[in-house]
Amino acid sequence: MTKRVRKAVLPVAGLGTRVLPGAKTTPKNMLNVFDRPILAYVVDEARAAGIEHIVFIVSRGQGAIEDYFDASPEIESALEAKGKADILAEVRADVGQPGQMSFIRQMAPLGLGHAVWCARDVIGDEPFAVMLPDMLMAARPPALAQAVDAYDTTGGNIIVVEPVPEGEAHKYGIVALDDRANEAKRGRLNKMTGMVEKPAPGTEPSNLFISGRYILQPDIFRILESQPRGAGGEIQLTDAMATLMKTQTFHALEYEGTTYDCGDKLGLLRANVAFALAHRDLGEAARAAIKALL
Ligand code: UTP
Numbered sequence: 001m002t003k004r005v006r007k008a009v010l011p012v013a014g015l016g017t018r019v020l021p022g023a024k025t026t027p028k029n030m031l032n033v034f035d036r037p038i039l040a041y042v043v044d045e046a047r048a049a050g051i052e053h054i055v056f057i058v059s060r061g062q063g064a065i066e067d068y069f070d071a072s073p074e075i076e077s078a079l080e081a082k083g084k085a086d087i088l089a090e091v092r093a094d095v096g097q098p099g100q101m102s103f104i105r106q107m108a109p110l111g112l113g114h115a116v117w118c119a120r121d122v123i124g125d126e127p128f129a130v131m132l133p134d135m136l137m138a139a140r141p142p143a144l145a146q147a148v149d150a151y152d153t154t155g156g157n158i159i160v161v162e163p164v165p166e167g168e169a170h171k172y173g174i175v176a177l178d179d180r181a182n183e184a185k186r187g188r189l190n191k192m193t194g195m196v197e198k199p200a201p202g203t204e205p206s207n208l209f210i211s212g213r214y215i216l217q218p219d220i221f222r223i224l225e226s227q228p229r230g231a232g233g234e235i236q237l238t239d240a241m242a243t244l245m246k247t248q249t250f251h252a253l254e255y256e257g258t259t260y261d262c263g264d265k266l267g268l269l270r271a272n273v274a275f276a277l278a279h280r281d282l283g284e285a286a287r288a289a290i291k292a293l294l
Contacts, residue, residue, distance in 0.1 A: 161253065
């Protein structure tokens, strides 16, 4: 019987240098994708997967994140007074539940592994999800829900993966699978044998990269505690997971959906266009506006 995944860690404390200067005063994950901040979509995804408590790992100057998920009495009463019920409902839907969001300061951007480690006391001794919010995933069911589903059958640890764009493997964490030879025949959920962060071109163990959703056992914290710095001088989550894999099972789940890397200017643009086109009310108007520009 596997323990239920109730908590998710969302590390947002990175500097976001690839989307500067936009991310200079607005935290990267608070940049808009059409009409909402990136983070709002990722919190939706967490909730849809049954997550009850979200732990944000933040840095200085990111107070906007806490404020966004808090009530906003002035805005809400102004909307009420103006009878703008639709937008009021949208604003309220993004407010967190009392006691179900935590904000932890990372103090210094020492790497993703270090960011996750900062959540150890709030997570305690239970499996948890990690969601990299700059990877926006459009999927049905949502990506983390697909991972939780897989976890319910395999237990252990799950890493969501997807095919890496040609020639870009050296930018990501790449997984090694049990049955690499059978690439053409393999299913979506495969036992892993290893992983490597940013492999040198030509040395990648598969064509699948770690795309930003994980379910991990709490034993990872003990490893992160003394994890030396890895690629880029940062404490890498991938290195700690590779150590944990010596004693626990890891499965790679090739999820069904589309990922937008909003940590990159063109990825953020793609996300904006895609989410505008898919918007319930404004999709048609957005299509006409984009067409007129081309
Ligand atoms: P990235 O590799 O995208 O780093 O981190 P970054 O600093 O955000 O962006 P660039 O490369 O400078 O443009 C992946 C995720 O891990 C978080 C980031 O906020 C992002 O969501 N992170 C990274 C932390 O929370 N702390 C860190 O020390 C590093």
